Amino acid sequence: AQSVTQLDSQVPVFEEAPVELRCNYSSSVSVYLFWYVQYPNQGLQLLLKYLSGSTLVKGINGFEAEFNKSQTSFHLRKPSVHISDTAEYFCAVSPGGTYKYIFGTGTRLKVLA
Amino acid sequence: DSGVTQTPKHLITATGQRVTLRCSPRSGDLSVYWYQQSLDQGLQFLIQYYNGEERAKGNILERFSAQQFPDLHSELNLSSLELGDSALYFCASSTQGGGTDTQYFGPGTRLTVL
16 A cells, blocks of 8 residues: 655754754655645645656745655755745645545744744 | 635524535536534545546445435535534535545535534
């Protein structure tokens, strides 16, 4: 069965520091990968997605993620975070050829001044 | 603004009652998804509809049901409510309901069961 693991439930980081939020998945088939962000009191919105092609994907607000097939990972990175990046970040996987869409448990990013 | 609307924004009710949550998808989107988000369970996929037909089912309780109408809006019905049903309920929509789609989320309905 497919699954998504976000190992870090909370990540505190100082403003202007780099951050990496980890996402690992398990699947016996090829997958499509997504990162969504949820700001306080709002719904989720798409940050970026990997469907095919270049393994480095750039998204909105300066975020990027790298698809690593051998390590079954899709970690999210930002070189310099802002206070406004404080939010919950969800990784999601869709196994190819299915309609399934599996979300991870989320990582709360807290950017400190 | 994602273009997905949900009503009501807040709902307070008592145990044993029944409520209906409504969702209007983005213009042109054929697929609707329902999710439940709570502190202890995280974001749980409930059910997906595509053009009026049920397409996928997740962790949806038997007390819960949903449908998508010909005008593509969707309703989630929750009955025999329990304290544990208190949560944020999100609706999302996408164009074709396939695995490559971006899902656009509404602002959610916060349900409080007293």
